[in-house]
Amino acid sequence: MDITAELEREFGNWPGIVAAWGTLQPDAIALDDGYHRISWGALSGQVDRIxxxxxxxxxQRGQAVAILGTTGIPYALAYLAAIRAGGCAAPLTTSATPRQLANMLADSGAIHLFIDGDKRAELLASGVDLGTARHVMLDAAAGETPSLSEWMAPEGSVPDIAPPQPGDAFNIIYSSGTTGTPKGIVHSHAMRWRQSVAGFQAIYSEQARAILSTPLYSNTTLAVFLPTIVHGGMVRLMGKFDSGQWLNAAQAMRATHTMLVPVQYQRLMSDPAFDSHDLSSMQVKFCTSAPFSAELKAEALRRFPGGLVEIYGMTEGGVVCMLQAHNFPDKLHTVG
Known part of the structure; x- marks a missing residue:
């Protein structure tokens, strides 16, 4: 595949591009979760095997694949593999109650649940009905339930699947459930192509180095994770947010892109060590998910290198409104 030509198309083969990066730059680092790193060659091979x-x-084509657990490399591999297989990734909210999680799993129609040990133990102890979905452990095997590395197809396996069509389901993102049972929002391949590829060549490339400290079940995280991956960049996945650890990691990796929610911007701006860190490599910072005060935006523009983009309505509509704060510094009180 000619990746450059594919990325310039009005609509293209998103999972095919991810697979092709493994051939084009096999030794480049694709993912780092603080415990392990995986190259593009290894990522492509493992995604194909899963x-x-x-x-x-x-x-079946378009069928959901449920994922529940702590953000890390195994989680990301399961997500990407679901799409590569022609299925639909269904990341489940870890903060949901066992009953909500059981309902989401049933609603998705998934026949596979990739899960880590802590969440599986919690669900089993709750006594909720998890249906008949096959469990695959994202961490260590649990009795007869295999780990991801044990379960995946033999090395060298490649899925036989036709390229996606624009209307095919890419993922299901479940709402927070603040008004009742969390509701599944289906994103198509056309929507994800538009959100992560179309017109983004000026923002992302294989040189992109994104640092993300929000969970992969959230569309907030996926809004930067997906374009970085499809453009062949590197993503640093962090666990629980800590301003000091974030600053050290961003400086060390020469981060170029990030997504942060307003409270994380506040904690970074308040960290006494913020101004002593070199963040000059940062190109674009994104924010969503909660109100972002004009005062905090102004401080981020003044002290935090790189552009600042605030997004609203991302999950339901694939971006409803946007403020490029660095281009419109007199509009910081607005949301678009």
Whole structure:
């Protein structure tokens, strides 16, 4: 595949591009979660192996693949493999109650649940009905339930799947459930292509180095994770947010992109060590998910290198309004 030509198309093969990066730059680092790093060659190979096993297990085109656990490399591999297999990734909210999680799993129609040990123990102890979905552990095997590395297809396996069509489901993002049971919002391949590829060549490239400290089940995180990955960049996935750890990691990796929610901007701006860190490599900072005060935006523009983009309505509409704060510093009181 000619990746450059594919990225310039009005609509293209998103999972095919991710697979092709493994051939083009096999030794470049794709993901780092603070415990392990994985190269593009290894990522492409493992995503293919997981996708091939999903299909061998009976996954149908467009069918959901549920994922529940702590953000890390195994989680990201399962998410990407679901799409590579022609399925639909369904990341489940870890903060939801066991009953809500059981309802989301049933609603998704998933026949696979990739899960880590802590969440599986919590759900089993709650006694909720988890249906018949096959469990695959994102961390260590649990009894007869295999780990991801044990379960995936043999090395060299490649899924036999036709390229996606614009209307095919890419993922299901479940709402917070503040008005009742969390509701699934389906994003198509056309929407994700528009959000992560179309017109983004000026913002992302294989030189992009994104640092993300919000969970992968959130569309907030995916809004930077997906374009960085499809453009062949590197993503640093962090666990629980800590301003000092974030600053050290961003400086060390020469981060170029990030997504932060307003409270994280506040904590970074308040950290006594903020101004002593070199963040000059930062190109674009994004913010969403909560009100972002004009005063805090102004401080971020003054002290935090790189552009600042605030987004609203991202999950339901794929971006409803946007403020490029660095281009419109007199509009900081607005949301678009």
């Amino acid at each position: 996708a091939a096993q999903l299909i061998a297990d009976g996954l």
